Amino acid sequence: MNVLKPSLLKKAIGGLAIAASLGGTAHAGEVEVLHWWTSGGEARAVGMLKELMEKEGHSWKDFAVAGGAGDSAMTVLKSRAVSGNPPTAAQINGPEIQEWGELGLLGQLDSVAEQGNWDVLLPGVLSNMMKYDGHYVAVPVNVHRVNWLWANPKVLKEAGVEMPTTWEEMFAAGKKIREAGYTPLAHGGQPWQDATVFETVVLGTGGPEFYRKALVELDPEALKSDTMIQSLETFKRLRELMDDGMSGRDWNMATSMVINGDAAMQLMGDWAKGEFAAADMTAGEDYLCAPAPGTENAFVFNTDSFAMFRVSDEDARAAQQDLARLILEPEFQEAFNKVKGSIPARPDVDMSEFDKCGQQSMEDFKESRQEDTLLPSMAHRMALKSDVQGAIFDVITNYFNSSDMTAEQAAERLVNTANAAM
Incomplete structure (x- = not known):
């Protein structure tokens, strides 16, 4: 990933007069919001938040940067921060919230959090992620499940196969x-x-505890184990099931292949469901969802969240506080997540109007919390700091696209990456 490392960013920002420069970043009642929701379903979802803000009398300045995992958006954000001109709010997820908090650029949301009773309302796994140094600095929009398998039932039927539940299937x-x-x-x-x-393959091969040791704790023994070797070999075998035109393809274009009947299946988080919904398809009929092979007893999660940057303008701060409040209100949580494909961040939202995939996701989420199989996604900024995650991405993608690198060599490189991060 071509982004500034937090240490370099901190050094670059250190010489700036932060308080003075941030004071003029937003006009009265305006929020400039950086995000990477640009596909059909995602754009519809973020449009709902914009409408709610405008009903409150505020103006919304959209700052959308395309790129499914947000790498491009983070590059732009860090460039803006170095120049002392960050947006009012930005989509920042997982440990990166802590990194931005360390830079001293985030504004506190404690007053709106106290009014909304966030500490009681939100599951601890979410509320802790939204805080820096004990203070709320971000607000969760949703909970995504990453380990989903999507399928076109017509294609499966024509091929005479069922939804696979194991990798061999x-x-x-x-x-x-x-x-x-x-x-x-x-x-x-x-x-x-x-x-x-x-x-997803690591989870389906080794189970929740192995996943946690390997991809969250970066335990060297797990990373070089026979289970990891098997996971890497299975991962590379999946290339046999893909098409030659996959290089550089955006995720929603891959989802369109399933929607249009060109492909049978896709391994992707439940934001893919937003694309099926945008195509007027019905879950359980026009498309199928199931936990990825071998992962039915665990929930790999990704939480979208907005962090608020410090502003001195009173109108801008009021708009910022209203944005945080609106994000967690039941009206937005229900409407947004039905379109986005995710489930609400607050567990008290009525799920009766959600489709069967959403209802199953919430049931599995609650069960995984009880069974301690709720796992942060390494691939989606939930488990590791950005520089470590980027190094692991390099190993994985190089291995996946190499005809010469063995699984043992890839595992050794993962161990080296883990050792360098300690």
């Missing part, structure tokens, strides 16, 4: 799907998409 089904004239597995050859598939 996946490969067996893929052979029949290919013979029927379809691409078995839609994929976009971008590092974050490769990592999404990889972490």
Whole structure:
């Protein structure tokens, strides 16, 4: 990823008069919001938040930067921060919230959090992620499940196969799907998409505890184990199920292959459901969802969130506080997440109007919390700091696209990356 490392960013920002420069970044009642929701379903979802803000009398300045995992958006944000001109709010997820907090650029949301009773309302796994140094600096929009398998039932039927529940079933089904004239597995050859598939394979091969040790704790023994070798080999075998045109393809274009019946399946988080919804498709009928092979007893999560940058203008701060409040109100939580494909960040939202995939996701989320199999996504900025994540992305993508690198060599490079991060 071509982004400034936090240490370099801190050094660059250190000489700036932050308080003075931030004072003029927003006009009265205006919020400039940086995000990377640019696909059809995502754009519809963020439009709802814009409408709510405008109803409150504020103006919304959209700052959308395309790129599914947000790498491009983070590059732009860090450039803006170095120049002393960050947006009012930005989509920042996971440990990166802490990194920005360390830079001293984030504004506190404690007053709106206290009024909304966030400490009680939000599950601890979310509320802790939204805080820096004990203070709320960000607000969660949703909870995504990453380890989903999506499928076109018409293609499966024509190929004479069922939704696979194991990796061997996946490969067996893929052979029949290919013979029927379809691409078995839609994929976009971008590092974050490769990592999404990889972490799903690791979970499906080794189980929740192995996933946690390998991809959250970066335990060297787990990273060089036979289980990791098997995971890497299975991961690379999945190339056999993909098409030759996958390099550089955006994730939503891969989803369109499933929607249009060109491909049978896709391994992707539930933001893909927003694309099916935008195509007027019905869950359980026009498309199928199931936990990725071997992962039915765990929930790999990604939480979208907005962090608020410090502003001195009173009208801008009022708009900022209203934005944080509106994000967690039931009206927006329900409407947004039905369109986005995710589930609400607050667990008290009525799920009766959600489709069967959303209802299953919430049930599995609650069960995983109880069973301690709720796992932060390595691929989606939930588990590791950005520089470490980027180094792992490099290993995974280089291995996936190399005809010479063995699984043992890739595992050794993962161990080296983990050791360098300690």
